[in-house]
Structures are given as C-alpha cells and as structure tokens.
Amino acid sequence: MDKKYTIKDIAKLAGVSKGTVDRVLHKRGKVSPLALEKVNEVLKVIDYEPNLIARNLKNNKIYRICIVLPDPKIDPYWLPCLNGIDDAAKEFNAYNLVIETFYFNPEKKKSFLKTNETVLGLSPDAVLLAPLFHKETVDVIEEYHSLNIIVNTFNNQVESSFVKSFVGQDLFRSGRVAAKLLDSITDKGQIAIVHIDETYKNAIHMQEKERGFRNYFEEIENSDYTITTLKLKNPNVEISFNNFLNENPDVSGIFITTSKAYQIAKILSAFKLKKIGVVAYDLINENVTYLNQGVIDFMIHQNQKRQAYLGITSLVEYFLFQKEIPEMILLPIDIVNAENAEYYIE
C-alpha cells in the first residue's frame, strides 16, 4: 500500500514494456488496442502519480522569470515586494531557475517602456508585472504574448486577455472594510476621504477604494454621516488640510487612500481638540509610528510581499510541476491596529 507505483511497475502488471506504458500515459499513439486495454486496466486499479522529482530531473531547461515593478527607491510602497521575491528565489534556488528583478521609474512612462524593452530582449519564459500606465501596459503585454512569454500581473489589475494571472486585492471591498472600521469607531458627523497626490498612475486604485467606501455608507439607512472627498497635492497638503479641519469642526473620521497617511496624522496630532478616527493604508514606518501613538486607528495591509511571492511561485510551479496558474488570487484584506501590526510589517 505504501509504495508508490512507477512506470516499471505498471509495465510489469500489464505485461508490456515501460515504453508502451509511457505511450499510453502521454497519448503518443502507436499502441495496439490490446496493449492499450491492458495498461488502462492496470491504471484503473492502481493510483498512479508520476514522480515529479524524476520527471523534472530530465527536463533541465532553465526557466527565466523577470519581475518588473516600480523602483522602490522612488516609491517605498514597493519595498516589501523585494522580500517576497527574495523568499521565492531562495525557496527555488536549487532548481533551474533564473529570477531577475527590473525597476522602472513610476513617474515616467518612458522608463516603463524602456525597462520592458530590456526584459523583452532577454526573452524570458515569463514576466511578472506591476502595471502602472494602462495603455502602455496593454501594448507591452501584447508584445510579450506574441513572443510566447507568459505575463502575470500583481497589485494592479489590467484588462487584457493575454494576462494569465492576477494577484492582488479587491479594492472596492477594501474601501468597504475601511468604511466599516470607521463606522465602528466613530459615532456621527462628517467623514473625509482623502486622496493625496492622486495622479493618473494610481487614480484607479483610489477611485475603487472610494467607491467601496461610499457604497458601504449608502447601504446604511438614515446614516448620520456626510462624506466629503478631498484631493490634496503636495506641497500644499498641510495648508489645505488644516484649512479643511478649521472649516469643518464636525469631522469625526478620515479615510486616507494612499500610503501618505503620516502627513495627515502629523497635522492631526497637533490638532488635539477631539479624537478623530483615522483609517489608512500601508505599514510604512511613518504610518506605524502614528498607529502606535493612537493617531491612526486602523491600517489596511495590502500585503505586497505576498503578492510578489505568490505571483512568482505560481509561475515556478507551473513551469516545474505543470500546476495550473490560478486566474486570480485575491489576498485577504488585513486589518491592522497597534497591537497586531508587528506580524504584518515586512
């Protein structure tokens, strides 16, 4: 019962050679109806699982996976991804894999295109992409596809039938989670949705979060809340937001859709009049400091590290073990407060 069956075992049981068994298993043809029958009979009885180890030993192709993402030195949001990539690389470094990371400047379309040009030149087997510029991304993906390079995306979703897989979060739902949290910690009054430095590149992000956020409150009947959207731009964030607070003394909650919550938190901690509930994104150091000080109440964790990690592992397992790549992996929307934050910081 214990022993795993091998092709040789099946051959012996069926009274044929392992070559024949192999042809049956791979449907390569050139098998007589009699032999086919005999082998199938055996296969029906026993539970054959090919030994992945042996299978892969022979297949000594080197798979090359390229990861393309914004430069974390320019936008630290992407920093945790490096750890995820690292983890995956370490986990699989005994296999014939080359995992390479390429950065582009998130503020420059040209940089994005140039980086992808470089990657194309390497003709990898797959690319894991963090797409920012919509039109350009679609074009680039098509190019990859035409060269038979598999494209997976993470963090940002792109409408393209050539994308094999997406790893990320449901941002609409994420907005709802934030809304529920603010609803839990505030009583009534005005709630502000704050977008900081909204640019074309992540506008969809923020909009989806806002949609979800508003959707939650719309579903509540006779709600005591009024919701305002604020679009702030550096370097005027401080002045604009201070003005807003002074003009709206009934503000009871704030939802910040980007990782720049610390800018708002800084102003709020000076503004000691009354407790305002704050929900924001991303566990970067500055934000965690204000979380620990109680200025920020909850953060939502986008789990970039795991996004990158899962994006890679699904590709590796596809190449190495011909596992199917799931079309979409939606990560949990982790709620973080000062007490459980340490488990998510990466």
Added chain:
Amino acid sequence: MDKKYTIKDIAKLAGVSKGTVDRVLHKRGKVSPLALEKVNEVLKVIDYEPNLIARNLKNNKIYRICIVLPDPKIDPYWLPCLNGIDDAAKEFNAYNLVIETFYFNPEKKKSFLKTNETVLGLSPDAVLLAPLFHKETVDVIEEYHSLNIIVNTFNNQVESSFVKSFVGQDLFRSGRVAAKLLDSITDKGQIAIVHIDETYKNAIHMQEKERGFRNYFEEIENSDYTITTLKLKNPNVEISFNNFLNENPDVSGIFITTSKAYQIAKILSAFKLKKIGVVAYDLINENVTYLNQGVIDFMIHQNQKRQAYLGITSLVEYFLFQKEIPEMILLPIDIVNAENAEYYIE
C-alpha cells in the same frame, strides 16, 4: 552564467573526479590536502547549489507523518485543520509521503492516550500534535522522542524540550489585540471578559488571553473602564448572562475568549437597549452570522488551517529537502469584521 554547476563541472574544473568532489562536499574524509585545496578553490569561485531534484530521486524512502488532533465532529473548532492537512497532502502527493490523520475525543484523556498508542504502533517519522492534556502530552511526547519520532505541536504550546517545533499564536498578544479593539469601539463603562465552558483542557488558552487583555488596560493611565471576568457554564449560560446584563446596565464591551460567542450574541441581539461592543474568537458559522448582523463587532481569527498546513510543510521540507524546522512559528493575529470575513473563512 545561466547554467547551474553540477558536481561533474566542479570535478572537471578542479581536475579531480566527481567522487572526490562528493567527499569534499560531504566531508567524508579520505581526501588529500592537495585535492581538498583544489576543490575548495573551485567552490570558492563558483556558486554551487546541489540539485534537490536529483538528490531526492535517489532517496526513495517513504516518510510517514501522522497528525493527531481532536475530533472535529466533537469540536468543530478543528474543522479548518482538515483543509490545511488536505492542502499539504495534495501539494506533496507526488513525493514519497504518507500523511495520516488521527482523531481523539477532546473530552477524554483515555481517547487521547489510545490514539497516540495507535500512532506509536505505526512508528511514523514524525507526529504533528494538537496537545490538550498537559501531563499526558508530556509523557506521550517523551515516548515518541525515545523512538526517534519527531514531534511538532500546533495550536497549543507544551513545555517539553523534546518538541521540535510549535505553530500557533501568541495568546497574550491576542488578548491585547482584543483589548485594543474594544478600546477603539467603546467609550467607557464596564467591560466583561466571558469564558464559556472553561475546562482544564483549554483553561490556559483563556487565561493567557485574559492576561493579555487586562494587561492592555492596565497600561492605560486613568482608564475609564472596569473589567469583570465571567465564567459561564452550559446549560446555564443564558440565564447567568442575562442576570449579569440586568445587574450591570453600564456594560459597554464584551470579550469572549472561546468560539461560543454566538450564545452571548444571541442574548445580546434580544437585549436591544444599547450597543455593546463585542470581540470574540473563531469564524464558525454561527459567529459569522452575528458578525454580519452587527451584534459581534470584531472576531479574531486563529488560523487553524494555516497552523496545520505549516506544521506539516515544515516537516515535509525537513525530510525532503533537509530544511531546518523553525522552532516556533507565530501566525499573525488576524482582525476580522463583517467586510473582510470572507477571506478568512475556510
């Protein structure tokens, strides 16, 4: 640059045979200083990683891992573990592994001992244990150890030097997380810690959570809260708790340390006077219903599925790829509200 180096490559580069390289790599001795020098010289320059696939092909030992946990039919808390076990089994079923699950009756020490007796009889390579009865567990672990069977534990920690690894949560911290949540959603008044059906078997659990919970509030200066501990026992939970509510109209928050929050929630939803904040454990169906209804505000997810999964995978990777088994894996303390619950239900 791409090609992975093999032992043969090293042998050629060093001008020795692969046998010698092998002896150097495995420190098997019988190598002349000169040959050692030559091989080490090569190893210094190149980056050799043995091919795990090839290594494991030869090693056709079948590893047997037994998982021992309370019968989920008796205590549904353990149900998600089965999914975790299943996932791990599926992931590794191409390898020479036998993963078997054994249940015991969580209310009966005898059953626990008998199940372990059975497992001992199979002389597996490792056992993953969800320990309940402290003294008995320690004895059983010692017995496993004396037979050279590796013992990993999950969910509950046991003080024993023979345990190789523990996967679970920091319960003290978990209590603090709950406290922080209640602090966020309630203003002032009395807070009740409710233990339901506390028995010897999970008393330590509840106590640790309570310690953490109280610790949080002790750290807050001039806190507006008073904290009471309630120990309720079925079938009197309903009556006792109703009495408590009537006698204590200033109750503003409740922390339920077991998965039986639904019993309390049921009473509270009848008791419509004012909103009482509720934080509880475990995403079982009954609890999620009350979470969605808004009776329970937050749940803390103990992630049993992942506990079991990680407990197994660390063993498998130890046997198959001689990875080290981490002494302790502390899972994140996931905060769940009605909006993000779906991602954690398993």
Added chain:
DNA sequence: ACAAAAAATGTGCTCGAACACACCTTAAAA
C-alpha cells in the same frame, strides 16, 4: 626492499520519467 595495510582517487550503478531509436510485424504500394 618488499609486502601489507592504509589512504586516496576514480568508476559505475541507482533512483523514475522521458524520449530517441532500433527492432519486429503487417499491410499497402510498386
């Protein structure tokens, strides 16, 4: 100096799947 023991080194086989290739058979085409 020479045999015997010890040390050092190299060779060759194994694991299981995959596939190339050689071989044999039968049927169709010349």
Added chain:
DNA sequence: TTTTAAGGTGTGTTCGAGCACATTTTTTGT
C-alpha cells in the same frame, strides 16, 4: 513478389547526486 511505409513494441540512455566498490597511490612495518 519485392519494396516501402506504417504500426507496434521494447531497449537503452539521459538527467545529477549519492554511494558502493574497484583501482591506484602512498605509507608503514619488518
């Protein structure tokens, strides 16, 4: 009838690490 193609079957090699064993070289003791 002979040639050729197609159908069917089995054998043998490969992948890389690991280890048993054979072979060669060096050391030791007499």
